[in-house]
Amino acid sequence: MTDVFVLGVDMIKFGRFPEQTVPELGAKAAQMALDDAGLKIQDMEALYCGNLYQANAMVGQRILQEIGQTGIPVVNCANACATGATAFREAWMSIKAGIYDLVIAVGVEQMGRGLLGGGGGGKGIPKEGLLGSGTMPTVFAEAGMEHSRKYGTTFEQFAKVSVKNHHHSTLNPKAMYQIETPLETVMNAEMISYPNTKLMCSVNVDGSAAAVLASERKAKELGLRRAVRVKASVLTSDPWTDRDLVMPDVNTCTRLAAKKAYEMAGIGPEDLSLVELHDCFATAEILHYENLGLCKDGEAGRMIDQGQTALGGKIPVNVSGGLLSKGHPLGATGIANIYEVSTHLRGEAGKRQVPNARFGLTHVIGLGSACAVHVLEKVA
Numbered sequence: 001m002t003d004v005f006v007l008g009v010d011m012i013k014f015g016r017f018p019e020q021t022v023p024e025l026g027a028k029a030a031q032m033a034l035d036d037a038g039l040k041i042q043d044m045e046a047l048y049c050g051n052l053y054q055a056n057a058m059v060g061q062r063i064l065q066e067i068g069q070t071g072i073p074v075v076n077c078a079n080a081c082a083t084g085a086t087a088f089r090e091a092w093m094s095i096k097a098g099i100y101d102l103v104i105a106v107g108v109e110q111m112g113r114g115l116l117g118g119g120g121g122g123k124g125i126p127k128e129g130l131l132g133s134g135t136m137p138t139v140f141a142e143a144g145m146e147h148s149r150k151y152g153t154t155f156e157q158f159a160k161v162s163v164k165n166h167h168h169s170t171l172n173p174k175a176m177y178q179i180e181t182p183l184e185t186v187m188n189a190e191m192i193s194y195p196n197t198k199l200m201c202s203v204n205v206d207g208s209a210a211a212v213l214a215s216e217r218k219a220k221e222l223g224l225r226r227a228v229r230v231k232a233s234v235l236t237s238d239p240w241t242d243r244d245l246v247m248p249d250v251n252t253c254t255r256l257a258a259k260k261a262y263e264m265a266g267i268g269p270e271d272l273s274l275v276e277l278h279d280c281f282a283t284a285e286i287l288h289y290e291n292l293g294l295c296k297d298g299e300a301g302r303m304i305d306q307g308q309t310a311l312g313g314k315i316p317v318n319v320s321g322g323l324l325s326k327g328h329p330l331g332a333t334g335i336a337n338i339y340e341v342s343t344h345l346r347g348e349a350g351k352r353q354v355p356n357a358r359f360g361l362t363h364v365i366g367l368g369s370a371c372a373v374h375v376l377e378k379v380a
Contacts, residue, residue, distance in 0.1 A: 004095045005219040005227040006376070007102075008037025011209035011339045014176040014327035017110070020206075022054055026108035027066035029208035029332075033104065034067075037212040038222070041068040044212075045100040050077045050087030050107040051331040063106060078331075080366020081278065082235070083107065084209065085334025089372060091213050092233045101218040107336070108208035109329035136280065137201060139367065141193035143250045144283025148195075151298040153286060155195045159186040160304045161282040162200045162324055168311060169321025171352035176205045176327035200282035205327030209335035211342075224379050228342045231359070232264035232375035238368075250284065253371040254291040254363065261361070262293070265375040269293040272315060273357035274344055276337040278364045279322040289317070292363060292373075311352060319344070319352050334372060337362035345378040 010032035017025060026049065034040060041064070049060030055078035064074065079086040084107025091105040147153045163183050169175040181199050189197040219227050236257040238249060262268055269292060277292060279285040289300040294315055295308075303309055309317040320326045320340040323333065341360030343349045358378045365371040 001096050002098065003216040004092050004230045005214050005216065005224070005379070006211050006230065006338065006342050007214045007219060007222065007227055008033045008035070008039065008212035009210070009339045009342045010036050011174060011332070011336045012207060013174045014205045014207035014329060016112070017206045018112070022051060022059055022108055022110050023062035023066055025110065025206060025208045026051070026059060026063040026106050029108065029210040030063055030104060030106045031067055033210035033212050039102070039212060042070055043102055044070070044072060044104045046073045046075070046091070046094060046103040048075045048077065048087040048091040048103065048105045050083040050105070050334065051109060052078050052080065052083050053109060053330070059108065060106070079370045080368050081280065081330050082334060082364045082366040082370040082372045083331040084336070085362070085364045085372030085374065086235060086370065088211060088335050088338060088374070089233045089235055092230055095213055095215050101215040102212070104210060104212050105335060106208065106210040107332040107334055109331035110206045111204040111329055137193040137196055139248055140250065140281040140283045141196050142247050143287060144195055147283070147287060151301065153301040155187065156183070157301040157304050158195050158282045158286060159183055159197070159200060161279065161285045162186045164304070164310050165279060165318050165322040165324045166199070168319050168352060169325035171350070172321050172326060175321040175325055176203050177321070177325045196281045196283055200324070202280045202323035202328040203325065205329050207327060207329035207332045207336065209332045209339050211335055211338055226346050227379050228345050229377040229379055230374060231267070231377045232261040232373070234261040234264065234373045236260070236371045248367045248369065250365065250367065251287060251291050253369045254288060254365055257371040257373040258292045261373040261375050267359055267375065272359050272361050274316045274319060274341060274354045274360045276318055276320060276322070276340050276360070276362045279318055279324050280328060282324065285317065285322070288363065292361065311354065316354050319349070319354060334362070334364045337364065338374065338376070341376050345376060
């Protein structure tokens, strides 16, 4: 089967754009990615669109109304926080299967402000309180506290994740926030759900990102100078485990996806140059160090203490600023991660460049659950 390459990739600066529509936001990123590849919408054989909040509204087709209705097939994807990565993977699969040579994947979301909570609850006051355990801050607070119980991880160690990612964001002009947040500021911020303060929660923003994918034949025809090879693309759901079903399992499907991705790519975590992982909350990043095999179980707290995951460290994580500072527009996040890693593999990340980057991994998880892991490789 053919190798698949990212020929063009880009994202808009994340922020809040109430005056624009979802298709307008998506069209902007799509056009930017096409320009990056030196191609036009007329060159694309299919479009894969990730959007969650308007999943029934044919967002992909409406994006084409903005940039050119060429009659190509459109696939609209919704898969919780893994929505954008799922659209990217569907695009990858279509080329891998030999159906198309050139396709585009777009992820877009308009979030607005407010709490990202759990849905589908019953009527009345929930037994666990008004801010119930179905809300995302509480789900990941519980997961963090379980890690603390097992390994002694401290509030300060969780807070250091936010300090690191906010620092990284000051080097990323496309991040929503580009502000230093010292440890004391993070720890003394408004408590949302212990141990996550407000500055340890991801930012609900509007945003879009897009990628142009090509078969090996087409990539060679067009030129591989800035192409990035997709070495692995994996999507998992929760395998059955004998566990307490009251709280979601935020770990198992990531471990399964990571294992499959390393096997598909033919590398191990020790070969990675950088990682963009799903830091929806500071506690989540600590958990995913271990879930992705970046360290052994129980060693994640030590990793953050020693600066191993900071820019310049052993394995830089979320050099973009991550969801904590760059922002988390659900449908766009997965492809925005692809953009970040691709930019480093191309050597075009400027002040935040990871030196000599060869392999990068992206990771997103949508509770329910869906986990997508991609491994990208520098071509030359």
